[in-house]
Amino acid sequence: MKRLLWWLLAGTRGGHNRGRIIRMLHERPYNNNQLAEALGLDYKTVQHHLRVLEKNKIIVSSGERYGKMYFLSDVMEDNYPLFEEIWSRIEVCE
DSSP, X not given: OHHHHHHHHHSXXXXXXXXXXXXXXXHSOEXXXXXXXXXXXXXXXXXXXXXHHHHTTSEEEESOGGGOEEEEOHHHHHTHHHHHHHHHHHHHHO
């Protein structure tokens, strides 16, 4: 998980936005549109990051189409302190 998070957050373009999405989903579930509004990002940009996070089993979804809600996966919830550690190290570097 540690390597995966480093790669998703620091090793690829868009890592900063993926980190912001993970932090928001730690607080509560959101749909794509809600995330886009809250983060000030384009809907399609958020949609791309959600696909990347879901493909890597960081998040899971429930529902269909526009009503689809996103949640952190159980594995991500269990490893959230690791995410916070990595995120704080990345933010210091920026």
